[in-house]
Amino acid sequence: MNKSKTGLITAMTKCFLVFAGLISLVSCQTEPPKTDAYLFVYFTGNGPGEEAIRYAVSTDGYNYRALNDNQPVLDSKKISTSGGVRDPHILRGADGKTFYMVATDLYVPEQGWNNYAMILMKSTDLIHWETSVINIPETYPDEFGEVDRVWAPQTIYDEQTGKYMIYWSMKDRGAHPDIIYYAYANKDFTGLEEAPKQLYFPPAESNTKACIDGDIIPFEGQFYLFHKAEDGDPGIKLAISDKLTEGYQLVSDKRVDSQTVPVEGSGIFKLNNSDDYILMYDMYTSGRYQFTKSADLQHFSVIDEEISMNFHPRHGTVLPITWEEYNRLMTTYGKTDDLFISATSDQLKKSNVVIDGEKKTIYLPVKVGTDLAAFDPMMTAWKGITVAPEGPQDFSKGSVEYTFTIVGQDPVSYSVLASEDHNPALVGFYADPQVLYSQKTGKYYIYPTSDGFTGWSGYYFKVFSSDDLVSWTDEGKILDLKAGDVPWADGSAWAPTIVEKKVGDDYKYYYYFSGNYVAGGGKQIGVAVADNPTGPFVAEKEPMIKESPAGRGQQIDPCAFIDPVSGKSYIYWGNGYLAAAELNDDMISIKPKTIKVLTPKGGTLADYAFREGIYVIYRDGTYYFMWSVDDTGSANYHVAYGTSKSPMGPIKVAEKPIVLIQDAANGIYGTGHHSVVKLPGKDEWYIVYHRINNKHLNDGPGYHREVCIDKMEFNADGTVKQVTPTVKGISPVQ
Incomplete structure (x- = not known):
């Protein structure tokens, strides 16, 4: 046969x-x-x-x-x-x-x-x-x-x-x-x-x-x-x-x-x-x-x-x-409340398009600078579904009505609205953003964890630049662990931090990050150095921090801080515990005798219990310690804070410790692992954080995260006002 x-x-x-x-x-x-x-x-x-x-x-x-x-x-x-x-x-x-x-x-x-x-x-x-x-x-x-x-x-x-x-x-x-x-x-x-x-x-x-x-x-x-x-x-x-x-x-x-x-x-x-x-x-x-x-x-x-x-x-x-x-x-x-359609224009933030079959609405967030008066969302449908109208439409005056017809069924109309939202700030899945204003270039930079990888298995780091905190340019990869850029690590490229330091007549950039140690021992922290904020970065051959001083938790989520009062440099880290140490002048090693556990205590545990993602700033004689609470995959993941009179603590948890938390009513969840930037010469502050893409709240929420920016303000007594996370985001800064 x-x-x-x-x-x-x-x-x-x-x-x-x-x-x-x-x-x-x-x-x-x-x-x-x-x-x-x-x-x-x-x-x-x-x-x-x-x-x-x-x-x-x-x-x-x-x-x-x-x-x-x-x-x-x-x-x-x-x-x-x-x-x-x-x-x-x-x-x-x-x-x-x-x-x-x-x-x-x-x-x-x-x-x-x-x-x-x-x-x-x-x-x-x-x-x-x-x-x-x-x-x-x-x-x-x-x-x-x-x-x-x-x-x-x-x-x-x-x-x-x-x-x-x-x-x-x-x-x-x-x-x-x-x-x-x-x-x-x-x-x-x-x-x-x-x-x-x-x-x-x-x-x-x-x-x-x-x-x-x-x-x-x-x-x-x-x-x-x-x-x-x-x-x-x-x-x-x-x-x-x-x-x-x-x-x-x-x-x-x-x-x-x-x-x-x-x-x-x-x-x-x-x-x-x-x-x-x-x-x-x-x-x-x-x-x-x-x-x-x-x-x-x-x-x-x-x-x-x-x-x-x-x-x-x-x-x-x-x-x-x-x-x-x-x-x-x-x-x-086929159901008219579950249409097989998508908007495919490159001007869209595709991960944030919302098709609401029950309300018969479609929300199209567009990238910065898109001409809404002649915008073509390039609406495409699976075979068996037709779409009208086609081509560019005027979205500048509000919603446009689209009609969809499933083969063998009656047509249905959807109201389609396009809007220039500034959150997420970066297009795509990124997390753990660390923001830097560079004195050398006069630009802002974000260094995130590359996200969207199952089980947090990202293996490279990228950097993005901006003149105004709104329009961001992808400057490409700065370290690729699979390519051998980090001799001691083979994956789990997580949660970086960076500082700019004047060395002689120029600047150096010290980039600290977590990685999976190839020699065993799980997640550890290393450092790479560059002459410019976009690199090239050269990683040290061995990790800088290998052990937990608390006897538990992973060595992840570093935060580097240069004290404007003393000029000394510090590094903080921890998962389930908070540790701190003073850096040596070379910025690539720590002073072992200065290692200290600073895990915050006090207040309502659910509001402040330290998990990870420490970040430190200084303002008007006070050191603000901010950190993330709960699990990164939780809708309740949020930022809390405490204060100290010293960069080495002790930390007093604030009476109202929550800095940033979910806004479920507006579909914003898992707001955490942040950093903060101050505009040069101004007492104006912005918080850069990640949130969970709401389409993935129940589908890999811990690795479908996206970077957002909102304004952070202080009360007259120096306490931090709770930030309201937004979809609209911020206006360009000067």
Whole structure:
């Protein structure tokens, strides 16, 4: 039998004949239709209402949007015996127009991880489904009466028999491991023809033979079985066979996924009009999905940065679909309060665009200097949605009405408003901003943590410059830890600080930062030196601060301070504790005997409890110590302060210690880890801080942060007025 690279029949029609006295037609497989889009079928979690089948679509295989407002498309209580449906797998039938879906019948809130049944489903339009339930111990009491796990079924068409084979993992109440079984579905796809048989036999030397989540794809005349194996290095493994139902041999005990953390739920599919395949899987302990790509199905590269989803899937599968099928799904499940649209103009702060489906409004924050009288937001929509008007519009007088039409539905109008906001000050995800006014250049600079990296895994530092604290220029990278710019660190480029110091007739710039110490010991603090505020910076070969003087916490979040009274230089740092030390004249080492723990105490703990992000300023004979409270991923992350008569404390917590805190009513959260700048020659102060991008408040909030600037003022008695965080930001300063 001739197969293409994907194992699909290339002839227009291929029929299989079986001789049993008379010639009879068993099955007829047609060439699959041309597919141009994708359907992602998934569930979302283990809680009530989450174990249900949901749909999302994509036009490119990389960017997905949930249909039906991410609500179920089938009622789990009607199609299951447990009330929960998990691990859906969808398949296009051999005739090209019938669809088969199978899923786990399990409701975790009541059953835990023990279940007995799976669900078989059949459809001709992806909308209406005929469903059946197979309870394994009830159907096969002699062979499988003790089974209490029936997990993650999948379906594949067997060209040799003309039947649909279902395969899944099972385990009984004994000490036996999970085993992958198979059986053929009956003609109506409502049950099994006979008792299940074992499909995959792990190697005899496997120390743990448990295998679940089988996922088979034909490839170059063979069958590739991806599965989650618990032996050796637990993860997704690959076994290959020349036959669909037997002979699978493990390729390697090494994982084919690209993770070191637990994963499950392999889902592999071929990209339309491409020789590449996507292997995706559920990082179920990390709360996210990962996508990888391969041309040979054995070597995969991570493509997470190319993937976008506005939902959080659990164990699902992707099916290539036609435009006709895509439009049918859009007509049925597309919602006017969840439009598949985006504004793509380079003049926009795209991360801050707000589309409110309930209010039918769109808010477009534009970059500084955008001409609102002739602004084209370049509104784009997914296939199946039309947009009017097109081209530049006059937003200078207020909102402009746009009309959107989903295929097969009535048009809907949205009110679209464009505005020049100055917060965030920097475009993109950045955090822990340290601001500097340079005497040498007469400019302002911001040195942030580069954010947007999962798990705070940023590895480089950048600098931005401005003449007015409003218009910022990206001056590029100043240190790249992956490129070897910091000999002692290989990642976790966090929370820098910088000071400008007059040395002779010129200035030097001392840049302190946290990094992951390659020699062990976790996060430590080092220094780099430059002759100009934009570099080039040269890092010292070893970290400057390696140990916690408090015996706990990480060595992170340095703050350097030159005392205008004594001329002495100090450095402060800490996570869960606050430490201080005097710097030597070389500015790259500390005086060990001056190290002191200054953790503030007093007041209402929730308001002031020191976490990190210390910053020190001097004003009118008083040293102001400011720091961040709570966790950087918390909406309540905020800035508190205390005062001292000395740069080495002790610190007295202010009676009203909160300097800056969230404004939930205006969608501003997690305002913290700040720095402060004073305008030269004036008693005028500005606070530079980060906030959580409100689209990501519940989605990686600790690493979707953005830099903002607002004015900071003092009362007549020297106390700090609480700052109101704004979206509008500040006006340009002179």
